[in-house]
Amino acid sequence: MNLWKFSKRNMIHFFMILLMLPIVFMIIWLFVSSVYNYNSGRFSWVNWQFLTRSFELEGISFPIIWPIVMNTVVFGLLITVIDLLVAIPAAYAFSRLNFFGKGFALKFLFIMGSFPGITLLITSFFIMMYLGLLNTVFAVVVLSAAGMIPWHVYILKGFFDEVSWDLEFSGMIDGCSRFKCLYQIILPNMLSGISAIAIYAFMGAYGEWLLIKLFIFDNTKLTLAGYLAKVIFTDDDKVTNIGLITAIGLFYTIPIGIFYLFTQSTMMKVTIGGSKGV
């Protein structure tokens, strides 16, 4: 019996490790190719020079990475905040209020969410050009948030629907205005939903490269994803500098790993303590 239990646990571990091996292998491979030159057979840290100084590649200069990291964090937080500030009230309205055209608006939202954003790129470009917003962070933030918000409203509406009316009524009886009910009673009971949306928004911003590549020409305004994209697409006809790409790619991946570990544990906690007992 004990032996069986023991071997069962070992089996689980065995398969988990087996499944992890390709990922671990890829990371090791990424690292090795960033420090090892296959042609010359020599080790060097030259591909990691972006950590300490700016450099030039095929005639284009790339800044040192740390301001870019800062940009990425600011960009991500900005989009997350805007996303939440728009999506939460909108989802609340869809869940709790009755207004003219609600059914239609909800369908429209669904279509908006499913619409491939790439088809809107050219229009967006011209709009931003006429508004004189090309090469501004503002343009990218607005377009990126606009692309994510419809789905996020949809998902958050579901979380609002889960909070019972009785809870809100209770709040009103106990002396809350509608707004107080929202932030003292309803929102604290859908923290898991809000964190999920915040994480989606931040991750979306973190991975956003197309908009940055199209709308930002100034290399000091790049985010990490945009930086990586610039490096990848720089060598049009030259030999791709794989070593540099893998180095930046690895650097780009590390925060996601840490972020995932961190958010995963908070999200688990929130779900367990969430709306049980309602």
Add this chain to the structure above:
Amino acid sequence: MIKLEGISKKFGDTTALENVSLDIKRGEFVALLGPSGCGKSTTLMILAGLLRPSSGQVYFDGKMVNNVEPKDRDIGMVFQSYALYPHMSVIDNIAFPLKQRKVKKKERYQKAREIAAMLQIDQLTDRMPSQLSGGQQQRVAMARALAKDPLFLLLDEPMSNLDARLKVDVRDEIRRLQLKLGITTIIVTHDQEEAMAVADKIAILQNGKIQQYGTPEELFMKPVNLFVAHFMGNPPMNILKCDFLRNGNERVLSGEGFVYNILSTKKLSSEFKGAKVVLGARPHHIQISKVQQENSIPAKVVLVEQLGREKLIKVLLGDNENTTNFIRILSPTDLNVTYDERVFLTLDSEAIHIFDEETGKVIT
């Protein structure tokens, strides 16, 4: 003190309440009683201000409050689901209404602790709602509703999620608290026994209309119609369809398997001119005897149930086998009757009720 005047409520095409009027005095305990879907919760929500009536007025202390927000109505309410705030501890739940009133932190926790002690939940104040049993959650909900010393208390089926034994304890507790605090209370329930046990007055609703409003005794002894008569009392009143025959001074009820002569002292509504009536007799107002008496009805025993304090006996009316009119009788345990035994029933003429079959209204 509380007055509902001609309240109607429509949800789209469905009419939830129709012309409901109700007067509740200070300190009274009133029950809204009726089957599921009759509009009890809707009435309560209108009182709380959570719903707007489609027409009619609500008055508190003579002031019209139709347009007053729930938060300004000074009420405490316990919901059927208890609706405790899951993200707050018990003590924070109880103190929440005081916090909204900007009572100072120290004061409001002290007050919350007092209320918790009164409801015997002072051991639980640090727990989260999800760590409580149903009965404990119910007490916390009560405590929260009472914390701000509201003008009146609204209870929506507060005991429907509790098991039978706990129900009786809790309802006694609620009554005790209500008397102690003297707080005007309105309770919604579909359980007539619960309503009878706690309330000073009962308003019985059906299809969004108040059928009768009065003390439990009035509703039990003098129901105004068939619905009230059948709804009040357990086991329910026996209902027998019959013809109403006038023969000079004699008035006779004749139905399947029985003929009954109404004693001449019994007054009937002079308005009634019809011929079809319904005879209603409560199970404990019927006597069983083994010998035939004047004006008694022959019957055959088909079921005897020992209830402890009394016996529930089910009999088939008539002296032949092919009738289908059953009635239930509650009788003392010392009465010895057995299955298939022939017996004779006598009805207490003063205690029977006669209803117009067409309108359901009482004519006695």
